[in-house]
Amino acid sequence: MSASRDFFAAYDALLARWPAGTAEIDVPTPYGTTRVHAYGAAEAAPLLLLHGGGSTGAVWFANAAALGGHHRVLAVDILGDAGRSARSGRPLRTTADLMPWLDALLDGLGVSRAGLLGHSYGAWIALTYALHAPQRVDRLALLDPTQCFAGYRPGFLLRSLSVLVRPTTTRALRYLDRETAGTDTDPQWKRLFALAVSDVPDRKLIVGRRPDARALRVPLLVLLAGRSGAHDPEKVAARARAAVPHARIETLPNLTHYALPTATPTTTNRLIAEFLRPPGGGQRSSGA
Template identity: 55%
Template sequence: MSARTAPSHPPRLAPFLAAYDALLARWPVPVEPLTVRTAHGTTRVNACGPADGHPLVLLHGGGATSTMWYANAGAWAEAGHRVLAIDLIGDPGRSVHDGTALGDVPGLLGWLDAVLDQLGVPTADFCGHSYGGWIALEYTLHAPTRVSRLALLDPTQCFAGYRPGYLLRALPLFLPRRTPARARNYLDWEAAGDPHTDPDWRELYALGYADFPASPVITGPHPTPTRLRTLTTPLLTLYAEHSRAHDPHHTADATRRTVPHATVTTIPGASHHNLPMTAAPEVNQHILNFLTPPRP
């Protein structure tokens, strides 16, 4: 593992970084901040749980930062898992994309290879939310021997595409003149007025969207059914009943068809972004029931 001095950030990011640290401080277990150097830059990993526990790699959704796991990481760490919550490089967070460009999907997966190598993690359980779910699935198809079990939380672009209406609503996020208000409006629309959206996380997301240096988003189409049928890793997918990113019922059916061994569940009352947070009791228990048992 590498735990070097954290890289510096531009002064304008001070409010974002303060909000990041405040949300991280809400994790109910001690957190060990690790900084891992790769050719692409410095990657922040928020680690917790016993050092000899089976690793559980967490990949957050786009713009959400690894702090989004505040309602989940404690339960998984206290059950004996070594939680490794990664800030995606090039995304808002405490990772710094100050090295070579990722370039494409193989570059993104190679960066994750390098992070795990530096952490000394040959195999791990993986859990990804939204865009992080797509990365986790692509990584499992790329390096199946490194992934013990795969859990996906309302993953996008994995088993079906986006709803056209969602893409139209998200389009303004990619236009110039980024403002926190634009991000807040988007989150509020997607949550369909869910009063349980965490205000601290909502503000962190908005600040990161408006102020964090943008890097090209590395993405691609959802894997073909032929590729998905090669997946032998145990798979759990949890869909949000009120997700606006995709039709959760259609996507759940597509998951069952293409990966018959998958365990597929829809969480009532949950929206896409809020699933890990507002539905934490259900999500945490589903994940714990599924994960590789920790070492005695």
């Protein structure tokens, strides 16, 4: 992944905030090498974390310690996006490529079955994968998921043009400041995102169809940002509830789309941990 020194300096600064004992793992797949930040007991139940576009796996620094108490946290730099994953071998172009990439990633990690946690674009990948390989997904948690249950607000797409057309770090930071106003979104992460937008010219996110969640059978948690500019959270909640009646749906009233997962992490971590914890509070091992 071609990127500037400033980007990697910001990436490393965020990664330095992960808890002591975090390991860096490079997993070869037919589509390239995937970087994974791993924290928690090796024998604990695996939890695969998929970040939003441009965020990198380092964004989960405020969640790793809390979630790693009962799980083996495995935070991915999504292949094709900014970070330390590197494409090679087979081209990664469509949803049909993303699914075997994740199969190969789990195989390379020695994981037969895992919980999935995704934000935004990562939530779309997580839901799509849970429908693709339900036998490999234990539980599914989605943070303000985009293109899963409803489309984007037109105004959000118009505002986002500022960071898609002739992107600069300054323009991206101004965009994030507007989109996270009134929240305690982490400033170091905002800088990393801005540099991902401006200084990683070959990042390419895969865009696919909205998945049909009606076939989902695994336990589902949806955490919505009550002030999300990306979509109408009430519409998302209603459609998620209609598609997946067994889903647990919660709204974080003061958060915006980009505030997750770094803002008010105590509340977010508590809700996710409660959902993921098995009956009786023990640990499940889902390794190979």
